[in-house]
Amino acid sequence: MKEKRGLWWIFGPVIIAFIMVIFLFLAPFSLHYSSNQKLKDASVSFSKDVFKGQTVKMAAFNNKTTHYVPFFGSSELLRMDALHPAILAAKYHRSYQPFLLGMAGTQSLTHYLSMQGIQPALHKKQAVFVISQQWFTKQGMQKWAFDSFYSPLQTVQWLQQAKSDNATDQYVAQRLLSQDQIKSSYTLEPMVRKIKENKPLTKTDMTLLNVQKRMLLSEDGLFSNLPVGHNWHKKVLTGTKRLPEQEQHSVLEQYAIQAGEKATKNSRFGIRSGFYQHRVAPDLDKLRQSQTKFDYRESIEYADFQTVLQEFAKNQTDVMFVIQPVNKKWSNYTGLDTKMYQQSVDKVKHQLVSQGFTNIADLSKDGAKPYFMEDTIHIGWRGWLAADQKINPFLTKGYQKPNYRLNNDYLTKKWQNLNPTEKNLLAFQ
Template sequence: MHNGKKLWSIFGPLIVACLLVVVLFSLPISKKHSAAIEHKAAVSLSPVVFKNQSIKQQALSDKRTNYVPFFGSSELRRMDRFHPSVMAARYHNYTPFLFGSKGTQSLPQFFNINSMENQLADQKAVYIISPQWFTKQGVQAPAFKFYNGELANLTWLKNANPKSPYDRYVAKRLIAMLGSDGTVSSYAKKIANGQDLSGWDKAVVRFRLNMLVHEDAIFSGFQLSDNYEKHILPNVDRLPQKYNYDKLYDEAMATAKKATDNNDFGINNHFYNKRVKPRLTSTKGSQKHFNYTASPEYGDLEVVLNEFKNTNTNVLFVIPPVNEKWEKYTGMDMSMYYRSVDKIKFQLKQQGFNHVLDLSHDGAKPGFMEDTIHIGWAGWVKVDQAANQFISTKQAQPDYKINDEFLSSTWATLNPTPANLQKFATDYLK
C-alpha cells in the first residue's frame, strides 16, 4: 500500500467526520423548544440559560405566555410561596423569566441583555440591584466566567463599535475578566483601543458564532433544574384563590414568624442553624469596614442602562434591603449603605430611569428578610405588588438621557454625600 493510501486509511475517516460536523453546524437549523421547556427554563436559574440564547430568545418572543424578564442575583433563588414566580402563576397575566444567581451582577447581566436586544425592544423588565454588588473589586472574574460564555462575548463583538465609549469600556472590562490572552481578548483589545476589527476578524467571529448558535439550539434544553416542579407548582395551591395584598402580607408575616423562631435576627431557622450559628462569634463586628460607595460596579451598571436605552426597555428597578439586626451585630455602617443607595438612585434618575422601588429602609421590618441579605416572605409580597402594578398597567414611554460621565473613575470613586452628588451634577452633567 502506498504511503498516501496508508495515511488516508488512518486520517481519512477523521477528516470526513470533521467536515461533516462543520457542514452540520453550518446549515440553517430551526429547533423549537416546547412550552414545557420554556416554563422550566424560566425558573431554572441555570447558567446554561443565562449564557446561551435560544431558549430565552424564544420564550421572550412568545406573546402567548407574556414572559417578563426579572434580572437580579441570588435573591431570586429564595422561592417561597410568595416569590414573584409563584404569585404570578396564581394571580397575574404574565410569567417572570428569571435571570440571576450568586455572582450575576451588572457586567454579566449586560452580556445577557445584549443577547436579547430584539426581544427586549419596547418591552418591560424588572431589575433587582443590590448595593452589596458594589464592592471595591466589583464582580469577581470566576463568577463572570461561570455565567458568561463565548457565545455572549462574540455576539457583542460582532456589533461592537470602537467609537462608542460604552463599547470601549465593555472591552476593557472583558479583558480584565478574561485576561489578555485568547481570541476574544485580542479582539476586545482592538475595540478598547478604538480600532475596528479587520475583515478576517469579523469572518472568524461570524463563523464561530454560527457554530455556537447551532450548538446552543441543539443542546440548551438539557441541564435545566426542576425548580418549576419542585418550588413553583406546589406553592401555587398554597396561596388564597383571590389576590388580597393585606391578607397575603399577613400570611407572609405569620409564615415568617414560625420560620424564624430559633434566633433573634429574623433569619430562617434552617439557614441560621447551618450558615450563621456555627460562625456567630467570629462574625461579630466583621462588616465594620465594608464600603459600597466606591466600585467599578457603577460603570458596569451604566453599560446596562445604556443597553436598556438602546432597546427602549421600560424598567422597574428594585433596591432590596439588608437585615438591619444582622448588620448591627456585624457592625456595618448603615449610613454608608444608605449613601450607596443614594448614589445608585442618583445614577438612575439623572438619566431618566424613574421607576425605582427603594426598599433599603425596610430591613428592620418583621418577616421582610429571609436571611442576612435576601428578601423573603413579606418582602416578596411587596415586590410582587409593585412589579404587577408596573407590568400590568400602561406606562409612559421612557425618555432616557444617557451620560457617559457615569463610566468615569471620578464617578466610580465618588463619595456620594449630598454635596458631592450636587457638585458632580453641576460639573459633569450640565
Template structure:
C-alpha cells in the same frame, strides 16, 4: 468474540452532522412557547451561557423577564414565579440571574439582546452586596462569563459604537477575557475603533465568525435537548386571590414558623448551617465596610446605558439588607443609607423608575436570611410588578 456495537459511533456522527450542517433555523422550531415556560424558573446555567432561549423569550409578550442574582433562587410561596402561577395576570416571570451575576454579566447580556429589548418591560433587582469597596473580582466574573455572548457582542456591528467601545474596554480588564487572544483582538478593535479594512482584522473576523457559528449551533442544540426543569411549588391557600394585606399577614405567618432560633429573623436552617458555629467571631466583623464607594457604580452605569440605548423599559428594585444582622456585624448605617440614596439617584438620572424597598431593613420576615429577599419581601415585589405592568409605574422619559 463479541462484536462491539457501532451505535454510539453512528450516533456521534449523526449528531456532528446535525450540529455542523443543518441550517440553524431548523432548531428554532423546537424552541416552543411550552419549552420557554418550562425554562422560566429553572435558573439553568446553560441558558445563562446561551443566547437563543432568552432571545425567543424576549420576543414573546407572554413572559416578564426578571434579572437579578442569588435572591432569585430563594423560592417560597410568595416568590414571583409561584405567586403569578397561582394568580396569572397574562405573563409568566422568566428568571435570569444566579449567585455571582453582577453588572458585567448583565450589561453584556443586555448588549447581546439589544434588538429584542426595545419597548420590552423588564424587572431588575439590585443587590447591595455587589457594591463592595473593591467591586467585582475575577472569580465572580469568570463564574458567570459567557464566551458565546462575548463573541456575539464582539462581532455585532449594529450596536452603538461609542458605548460598544466602553463595554469592550471594561471586559478587557478581566484576565478571563484576555486568555482568548482572538476575542481580545476583536474587543481591542472595538475599543480603538480600528479600521475594519485591515488584513489582520479581516483575518480575525473570518476565524471568529467560524468559531461563533459552531458555538451558536451548540447553544441551539443544548436549548432543545435540555430536559431538566424546576417544579414550582405554590400554595393557593396562602396566595391565591388574596388582598395585599392578607398576603403580608400570610407571609409573616409562614416565615415565623421557620425563624425561631435567633433574634435576626434568619431561617433556622440557614442560621444553623452558616452562622451559629461562628456567631461570636462575626460580631462587629464588618465595622470598616461600606456600600457607598465602589467601582461597581461605574459598571452599573453601563447597564443603564445599554438599557437606555436599547429602548428597554425597566423597573429597578432596590432591596434592603437585614438590618438586625447588619447591626450585629457592625456594618454602619451610613454605609448602607449612602448606597440606597446613591443608587436611586443614579437610576433616576437616566429616567428609569425605582421600587425602593430600602425602608424595610427592620421589617420582620421581609428577608429570608442576612441578605436575601423572602416572604414579605417578595410580596412587595409582586405588588410592584403588578403596578408596573398595569402602567402605574412608568419611565420618566
C-alpha cells in the same frame, strides 16, 4: 491499491465524522425545539447554560402562549418562597411570567453581556432589574463570578455591534481585556483591543465573528435540549398551592407574616431556620462586628452598572429597578454602617433618576420590618410582597415609552470614587 484502501478504512470514518461535525455547527437551520413546559422549567431553572446561551431565552421571549418578562438580579432570585414574583404570577394568572436571569455572582457586567443576545426581548419591551448594594465593593465583580458566567457567544455578539468610538464599548473592552478568557483568546483579544483603542473592526474581523457566531449558536442549540431542572413543579406549583385562592393584599400580607414566623422561629435575627443553623450559627461569635469596615460607596461597579443602563436606553426598555435592604437585626450585630449603606443607595438612585430611570422600588429602609428578609441580605415573604406591589402594576400597565438622558460621566473613575454626600451628588455633572 490495497494499502490505500486500508488507509481509507482507518482514516475515512474520522474524516467523515469531522466533516459532519463542521456541517452541524455551521448549519444555518435551527437545531432546537422548546415545548411550553421546557420554557416554564427554564424560566426558574437558574441554569448557567440558559444564562450564558441564547436559544432557550429567545424561544421564551418569542413564545405566543406566555408573556415572559426578563427579571435580572443575583442570588435573591433563588429565594423562592410562595410570595416570590414567579409564583404570584403563576398563581393568579397574570398577564406576564417572570423569566429569572441571575444567581450568586451575576452582577452588572455579566448582565450587560447577557443582554447582547436577547436585544429583541428588550427593544421597546419591559424588564425588572433587582439591585444588591453588596455588588458595590471596592473591587467590584469577583474574578470567579466572571469566569463562571463568561460566554464566548455573548462576547462575539457584543463585538458585532460594538463601535470603536463609543464610550460604553470602549469601557467594556477595557474591562474585558482584564479577564483571562479574553487575554487567552487569539481570535477575540485583538478585536477587543481594537475597540478599546478606537480602531474599527475590519471586514475580515466581521467575517470571522460571523463564522464563530454560527458555530456557537449551533452549539447552544444542541446543548439547550439538555434538561434544565424541575423547579417549576418543585417550587412554583408547590408554592401556588400554599397561597390563598383570592388575590387580596391584606390576606397575602397575613399569609406572609405567618409563613415568615414559622420559618424563622429558631433564629433571633429573623433568618430562615435552616440557613441560620447551617450558615450562621456555627460562626456566630466570629461574625459579631465583622462588617464594620464594609463600604459600598466607592466601586468600579458603578461604572459597570452604567453599561447596563446604556443597554436599556439603547433598546428603549421600560425598566423597574428594585433596591433591596439588609436585615437590620443582623446589620446591627455585624456593625454594618447604616449611614454608609444609605449613601450607597442614594448614589445608585442619583445615577438612575438623573438619567431618566424613574421606576424605582426603593425597599432599602425596610430591613427592620418583621419577616421582610429571608436571611441576612435577601428579601423574602413580606419583602417579595412589597416588591410585588410595585412590580405587578408596572408590568400589568404595559410598556410606556421612556425618556432617557444618558451621561457618559457615570463611566468615569470620578463617579466610581465619588463620596456620595448630598452635596457631592448635587454637584456631580
